[in-house]
Amino acid sequence: MSYRAPVKDMAFMLNDVAGLQSLVSSGLYEEATPDLIEAVLEEAGKLAENVIAPLNDGVDANPAKLKDKEVTTSPGFADAYRQWVEGGWGAIAGSGDYGGQGLPMALAAALQEIWNGASLSFGLCPILSQGAVEALSAHGTDEQREKYLTKLISGEWTGTMNLTEPQAGSDLNALKTKAVPQEDGSYLITGTKIYITYGEHDMAENIIHLVLARLPDAPAGTKGISLFLVPKYLVNEDGSLGERNDVECIGLEEKLGIHGSPTCVMAYGEKGGAKGYLIGQENRGLNCMFTMMNNARLLVGIQGVAVAERAYQHALAYAKDRKQGRKVGSQLAPGEMDPIIDHADVRRMLMSMKSLAAAARGICYANAVAIDRSHKGKSEEEKAAGKARADLLTPIAKAWSTDAGVEAASIGVQVHGGMGFIEETGAARFYRDARILPIYEGTNGIQAIDLVTRKLPLGNGEVVKAYLDEIAESVEKARASNDPDLGIVADRLEEGLSGLEEATDWMLARLKDAPNDCLAGASPYLKLFGTVAGGHYLTRAALLASGEEGPKVLARFFAENFAGPAKGLVSAAIAGESALMDRADSLLEA
């Protein structure tokens, strides 16, 4: 078994816990019945399990390769991608106007878990395309949408995001790529972009690059950045492909992991200028980019879920197979050994992995459902509430889930013992691959800053308070159930929640006057928040599955081992800058 999409867990989390079906029953996305959701996930699972997952074993030995400015992806990737496109998997949540099926974004997000569970390297490609679709849908002209959207939605063409330049990482102020207006209304783009995922490859017939650049007369800083669409092949009026544009891949990064995903250095305009088209307004590129990024951040969070689940399945299979020692109270004959899954400590590791994956899934799916609500809500209020919830959860979904992915992958190595350190076993690949997730699409530190400085103040603090109230409701319901397990869940989750409330109040009180105190505690605050939020969804799952042992035990395990202990993070979140900034200078010497 290389990977199996956990369809039952996913469908339950999506439909019931994250609340997709409450949207459906209120009349939105009426097609998205539980049956349809499950059928779609099942079908995706087949492609992922049979076609994509086996390819992932080969990405380290045969990574994406660059030769003569063309990238050949790992064996099988191009063919698997062709099957993916033919299956219509790119079009699930796309607009019906452009060949999409108009199903919920939340379903598309769940599907991303499946592709990425099969292979993070493979799954990245559709994530980038999805970002391009979002940006074009929101900010493109009718003509641009007409010209590019259908092919991007189907996946026949793929998309990229071009932000980073060699001299500028997360700081977009420092961007230098130039865009010079031409008489025909297009722009000539020149500059170098780095870390461009799938910037060049052999899986699709065209690549649509979305590129941040500056106009000649643009103001300095981020208010002088515009967004341009730069196709690899120019597109003729009739939609056919025209001449090759002046954009080339001039290097691939040698990375720690995700070797199946080409990370490109892209040169724009080495032969005079790449033809580009403005998306949205001049100097408002950042705004357009954020449209892409919010979505991409959630989907990177989903990658965290995916790798946690995959690493868990891998470790579980090993733990059932590998015999070592004897469990407490073993009934085996002398000399025989029990499978290591029977040892409490190994089981703790597996349950940690499983519950981390499930908790992160809850957060990410809830985030996705909130996005659907923001798009299709029946009133402006509902849309606004959906957007506020999605805005709040996005940094948590991204950062907490990706940290959970790294942690689960690391535990997965540990479950394998010495074998875990041997590459052939495969556990180490997840550990390597996962490590990019807390970095790209805005580092997790940036997510924490976003949460504290931009999301907590939303609606004057009412957005976060509404969410904390929702968690408090879970605590109350768990307690009211009079079930002994759920009673423990209620106690532990309440501990974590009380800590989260304390830290939230502290942050809100200081944001204006002591920003560095807030920044100093932002990361532990986000960890606290995500852990409690994850406990909330597992608690809700246990309540909704009333009587079922599995969800109850999982919720209890997570509450005892994560959500309760998270309370301890309060002291870190509210410590302030004192032991961190100037006074620590003497410590931080080379």
Place this chain on the structure above:
Amino acid sequence: MSYRAPVKDMAFMLNDVAGLQSLVSSGLYEEATPDLIEAVLEEAGKLAENVIAPLNDGVDANPAKLKDKEVTTSPGFADAYRQWVEGGWGAIAGSGDYGGQGLPMALAAALQEIWNGASLSFGLCPILSQGAVEALSAHGTDEQREKYLTKLISGEWTGTMNLTEPQAGSDLNALKTKAVPQEDGSYLITGTKIYITYGEHDMAENIIHLVLARLPDAPAGTKGISLFLVPKYLVNEDGSLGERNDVECIGLEEKLGIHGSPTCVMAYGEKGGAKGYLIGQENRGLNCMFTMMNNARLLVGIQGVAVAERAYQHALAYAKDRKQGRKVGSQLAPGEMDPIIDHADVRRMLMSMKSLAAAARGICYANAVAIDRSHKGKSEEEKAAGKARADLLTPIAKAWSTDAGVEAASIGVQVHGGMGFIEETGAARFYRDARILPIYEGTNGIQAIDLVTRKLPLGNGEVVKAYLDEIAESVEKARASNDPDLGIVADRLEEGLSGLEEATDWMLARLKDAPNDCLAGASPYLKLFGTVAGGHYLTRAALLASGEEGPKVLARFFAENFAGPAKGLVSAAIAGESALMDRADSLLEA
């Protein structure tokens, strides 16, 4: 800067915080004055910084290689090792009877931090030799010691430990390697051993393998295991090298990291039998092996310290150099950027790395000083107290420090942002290398079980209680200092300590009747223990360095961010088996 031995920090931690100088002033190891300790560390630092550390950058591109059953180590390793031997670095703590200098084991342990800080791949080799020295010193005959010990202590010959076999990992019951007695008193060894670190290499003229095997009539299980010495080259009466023994390296593992250290599959007796010599008594091999392992466990803990320190230095240098964004209240002209170390979140990461390294250093050095006390204490009581303390601390030193090493290495990748995922940057190497540390020399899960089931009951619980009392003393002294920072330290450390006391009492009360409850919580219990213990040493450091800003700020940062939050782990440590064992079966399905 590739690596700089933090001599001042190390000497202070060793001499004052871990208490080596209190041994010295009581008349033990009288040569080991503060001046000598610092001079030795300085000198070692030079070799590490100038010769060993630069080699480590090349181990991935040019790993140890096997050809025709001979292993060629990474470029420069053999020469660096020759310099290491010539410098007398192997002999520091060796017995004067065999060419050693008779200095404290604690100093040797600190030196291991330096070698491993320079290169985990390189530093492993002396760790294994040290294990062989310990085993031979304790269990060898006079003749065996005469024949092998001098060369092992000098490092001219290196040592290995041969436990694991393909069918048996941590479970020694399942060992199958055979030893057949010969008329000349030797034994013929046949069998295959895996994961043999430096089992074959080109750095020394001979390799002394210590091998666990079974006599023909041995009882089943671990009571039928004997320990044998199997030299790569047989040693003549006059000490010269004789014929090549029947032991060969037949494979190297393809690993996630430490590519400079050959991990060998060793075949004994493919041509009829390898000549071996019994160490200690027949069927008591496990006993002898534990002598090696306790020492090796501490030294692997030291590797955790070393990689945490190295990753910290690497990240620190980057954070000072890399400019991105503007800090809160930046005075820079528009368009200019601050180094990322000025951002609170980056600083938090660096302080986390530094304080994890320092806390682990405190635990490991205290463990080493306790070993010296156990060897040289002036009374049997003092020796016994030293041994008890070392026994208690060893699983914590091994597991907590290696987890800290992995965590620090992972944070180090994060500090580098996108660059961290690029292999050339070097941060990823520490992340890969460190990952073996929680696995080898007994997985960290096994350390946790050892702590809970074998160490807590020592002296009927008095050994652990004496240690917790010592921590309580730190709390009291910090509080009595009337220093505001130390007051915060006292509060947070007391929080953690109260949790540790609660969990310890819980464990001691259940060990007999509910062993699986204890095993279920063993890992979080160890984490709680180590975090509080680490806070204890940093607190003591702050107290001893009265008035100095650095140690105070470091103690406070660790107390607020680690030792206090550790209290939360109590609920995980004392959750019991209920949500983990049988009731979780339905969750753990493939």
